[in-house]
Amino acid sequence: MFNAGKRTTSTPLKHAPAEVQLHSTAPYPHRLNFYDVPPLFDVTLEEFESAALARLRILAEIESSFVRNRSYDELKSVTDAQCKKYLTLNANSASTQDLQGERRRDHVGHFVLRLAFCRSEELRRRFVKAEMMLFRVRWDTDDTREREGFLESRDFDWTPVDDKEKEAYKEELMAVPSNIRTQYSEGQFKKDKYHKVRWTRVPDLVEKRRVFLKGGWAYVHERESSSMVFQEFQINLEKALDMTAKALPRLDEDTRLIPILDNLSQGFLAGVPSEWLSSSSSGAEGSGVKAEEIDDLAKKHFPMCMRNLHESLMRDRHLKHMGRLQYGLFLKVLGVSIDEAIAFWRRSFSNITDDKFNKEYRYNIRHSYGLEGRRANYPAKSCQQILMQDQPGSAESHGCPYRHFSEDNLQSALLASYSAHGFTASDLPEIMHTVRAGHYHVACTRVFEITHARSGVKKGEGVGGGESITHPNQYAARSRELEKARQEKAESDRDAMLVDG
Structure with missing residues (x-):
């Protein structure tokens, strides 16, 4: 569909009319869209990817809502909140907003995701189901007059x-x-x-x-x-996806677009990392987590993947390279400074000499903090990267326990790790049902809700606003926030009692 230039991509179907390119007329008169016509304007590679990611965040959360059996009202509330955060689409009455820019972004994102999800029957089915629900939510929240205007603009053959x-x-x-x-x-x-x-x-x-x-x-x-x-929307989209699938092989020559599409097509498996990481990780380093505090934090606040790595490290006094990388970058974003990281790893590798540690491990720790080699500031791995990249071998501890553990081992690990936080054997059937369906990040989110119920987290709330876990550091950060809020409330209640007394 897209023919990329050096920094832009454009549709090969035909040249866009000048009035569309210049936006001298309104190419998007309605908030609702059946997406009959592909984008007829140049699209930068940055817009190509960012518009698709924004839309995929919404669709991935919709699919999570299906898995979690949310009612339609709950799903609509969560989806509407996600749309306002990532993919705003105002009504025509919002005259002070960039309506055409919003609708262009919505238009581009939809067509990019068509390319990503047309590749198999299963992906097409899931894409259509999520898009159908997004259209329904927008229909139900649309202004009545604008909705009627949209209906009048189309021939539905009624x-x-x-x-x-x-x-x-x-x-x-x-x-x-x-x-x-x-x-x-x-x-x-x-x-x-x-x-x-x-x-x-x-x-x-x-x-x-x-x-x-x-x-x-x-x-x-x-x-x-x-x-x-809704039925017409579904029929049109299913036909369009079939046509896109037939045309997709022509894109194989473009080495810039295929990796983007490959990454997007994995979005339903692990969700899409939220903007939390980019806004939180930059200030995480040096925030004061000491080496001696990590063990206590692991028991209270770590997701299953990082808890497994920590326990393996404490038991074996060693982790293989991919485990060290996954855990080390997580600790970095958690707020462990380089000096504290070196102290933590040296104490954990207690079976080796100082000379061996300095020669074989110290450089890699400094490298992950951007202090050696290319001096790149490496980010911690998201759930999607952990699930899809560098699958663990039999003697390795990295990866995602919800995907890479056997069912018996996962159930035992969950009970051993979270029983002190309110997780019981009666919770296992729900978690295992989600795991068997391949919705690993949803299973992790549900475990978070169960283990933080004492902090007021309700079923379906996720890490806030119904959002699912898509990053291990997101899990840990939210858990620590909840503990801090609970402690502050307890102190406030004590102070109030003293005043009353």
């Missing part, structure tokens, strides 16, 4: 039911059950409008018996029109 036909089937139409109306008078019936479509276009309404069927036609009340719109 046949209006005239008064004569409506009168002929009055008894049947008035008998149709609906969760919209509790009382239905004949006067109201005369005011209402109906459309008829082939029943195959509204299978959900047929299943719920909320339409009248006659001769292969479904007579749909105007207030049920959303069902027809």
Whole structure:
């Protein structure tokens, strides 16, 4: 779909009209979009990736909501909050906002993700399901007049039911059950409008018996029109994904786009790292975590992956290279300074001499802090990187326990690690069901909720606002925040009691 230049990509279908490129007219008159036409303008590689990541954050959280059996109201609330954070899409009434810029970003992100998720039937199915829900949330939160304007702008091929036909089937139409109306008078019936479509276009309404069927036609009340719109959106998107899949091999020659698409297509497996890391890690180093404090922090605040690495290190007095890298970068972002890191690793490797430690390990520790070699400031590994890269061997401790442990070992590890924090055997079936379905970061998030229930975390809340765990440091940081808040509240309550006394 995209033909990349040095710093930009553009669609090869045809040249964009000058008025679209210059934005002298409004190319996006509506907040809702069926995405019939691909982007007809130049797109930088930065925009190509950032727009897709922003949208993928929303879709990944929607899929997490499916796995966690959230109600539609809960899902809508979480999705709306995520959209406001990552992919704002204001109504036309928000005249002071950059509406065209917002809708362009939404448009580009959708089409990039089509490229990423058209590669297999399973990815296409998951993409369509998440996109359908995003469209539904936007439909339900859209302004009524703008929604009607969107409907008028498209030809949905609905046949209006005239008064004569409506009168002929009055008894049947008035008998149709609906969760919209509790009382239905004949006067109201005369005011209402109906459309008829082939029943195959509204299978959900047929299943719920909320339409009248006659001769292969479904007579749909105007207030049920959303069902027809959603079905049309799904059909169009499924067809478009099939077409994109057939055209995708032509992109194989572009070595810049394929790695981006490969990375995006993994987003449903581990979620997308939130912007938390970029805003938090830069100030983490040197924040005061001492070497002697790490063991206590591991028992209280570490996710399963880092807790496993810590326990393996304490038991074996050694970690192999990938384990040291994964754990060392985590500690760095946690707030362990370079001096404290060297002290921690030297004390942990107690079975070797100072000379061996200095020759074989000290340089690598300094290198991870950007003090040797290329002097790069290496970030800690996200859940996606831990899940997808450098799979652990039989004698290695890195990786994600939810994916790389056997079921028996995972259950034993969870009980051993988190029983003191309220995790019990009765919680295991829910966690293992999620693990078997391949939603590893959702399982980790649920463990976080269970083990932090004493701090007021409720089921479905995640690390805040319903957001799932997508980074080990995100887990640890939120856990420490909750403990700090609980301690401050306890101190405040004690002070209040002393004053009252």
